[in-house]
Amino acid sequence: MAQGTGLPGEGSFVGRVWREGIGPSVVEARGGRVFDVTCPAAPTMRDLLEQPDPAGFVAGIAGEDLGPLAALEAASERGEGTRLLAPCDLAAVKACGVTFARSMIERVIEERAGGDPARAEALRARIAGQVGASLRNLVPGSDEAGEVKRLLQAEGLWSQYLEVGIGPDAEVFTKAQPMSAVGWGATVGLHPVSRWNNPEPEVVLAVDSAGRIKGATLGNDVNLRDVEGRSALLLGKAKDNNASASVGPFIRLFDGGFGLDEVRRLELSLRVEGEDGFRLEGRSSMAEISRDPADLVAQTRGRHHQYPDGFVLYLGTMFAPVQDRDGPGQGFTHHLGDLVTVATPALGRLVNRVGLATEAPEWTFGTAALMRNLAGRGLI
Incomplete structure (x- = not known):
């Protein structure tokens, strides 16, 4: 995993690490290093995000220097030592x-294929060819989306995935x-x-x-x-x-x-x-x-x-x-x-x-x- 986390040079980045012998801690990445900013006002990421201005809040904490981010990346890859956790x-x-038209079509294909990838290719050609272009610019829940729904139902192509893709919910x-x-x-x-x-x-x-x-x-x-x-x-x-x-x-x-x-x-x-x-x-x-x-x-x-x-x-x-x-x-x-x-x-x-x-x-x-x-x- 030599590419690392690839954080940009600007912005306020907060996360969580497992500190060996201590436990989970809230951290901020600054200039290629990681600082423990855990404190009674923000013992968890949940509490940090509850601050009115989280970025301003962590900027006011000096924190404890845990070393270079690259060292934590290496430990994370090994799965041992002080290492990165999910930041929540x-x-x-x-x-x-089903929030994008392209993936929406694939969900319909999954459903029609019954989970069988061997059937998906033929279904993809048929379904995408008939409904793909008509879905891309629709606003979910709009009158136009409702008309497309009626047309697809008439063709026997309606699906629960299309319902959440272009319906109101x-x-x-x-x-x-x-x-x-x-x-x-x-x-x-x-x-x-x-x-x-x-x-x-x-x-x-x-x-x-x-x-x-x-x-x-x-x-x-x-x-x-x-x-x-x-x-x-x-x-x-x-x-x-x-x-x-x-x-x-x-x-x-x-x-x-x-x-x-x-x-x-x-x-x-x-x-x-x-x-x-x-x-x-x-x-x-x-x-x-x-x-x-x-x-x-x-x-x-x-x-x-x-x-x-x-x-x-x-x-x-x-x-x-x-x-x-x-x-x-x-x-x-x-x-x-x-x-x-x-x-x-x-x-x-x-x-x-x-x-x-x-x-x-x-x-x-x-x-x-x-x-x-x-x-x-x-x-x-």
Whole structure:
């Protein structure tokens, strides 16, 4: 993972590390070094994001110098010592699906193929040819979207994925439990029952308890296409497994130079490098998202649902891998050992290696353990 976290030279970047012999700590990356900024006013990332001005708050903390970021990256790759964690702790880990037209078509194909990748190629040619162009400029929930829905229903092509893609209600689901996401350098886990799966490069928003967006980071919403394709009721099994949610490397806090308008213009790149020499590259442009990020936050949190510890929200992806890997018409699926890199210049690089959920390190440090640890350190 020689490419590192790739943080830009400007901006306020906060994250979390596991300090050997101490436990989880809130940190800020400054000038290629990492400083522990954990304090009674911000013992967790949740508390830091609750500050009215998180970037200004951490700028006023000298912190404890933990050394060069490169050393933490090396330790993270080894999975030992003081190492990077996902930059979210008590926040709920939520995700939005089917927010881009390209991925929306692929979800319809998954459903019609019943989770069978061998059937996907013929379905892709038929469905994308009939409905692809008509969906790209639609505003979800608009009168025009309603007319397209009626036409597709008449042709027998309507799908639950099209409903959340162009209907009034966004798909918002729980991707992972608080404290369970993995960070830069960790293994991401595939459920062993899956034979058709892929990475999903996404922007992830950091939102406080009042619904205010405080920053952004990167995420890999590991996706089991065959499991969800068999039945949408298997979404929980397809999405929430050990190490299936990757977030990081750091949260870039909103400040005078970076905010939601900049997030709306981000261009994400994806690279998958297999131990078999296979290489896949893709991209996801936030300019092509069908639902505005602020609307997705509002559909997640409001009078209908509160998050007292805030939440991080995956915004969805336009990336839909169709490149054949194991044979003609088979499309893409992961091999164990794949190295996945999600990147954008403003947020850095999120790098993970692919393994099985059953072989990734077990998730054992939860909320209760965090509270006991912070109490023992005199932080709460």
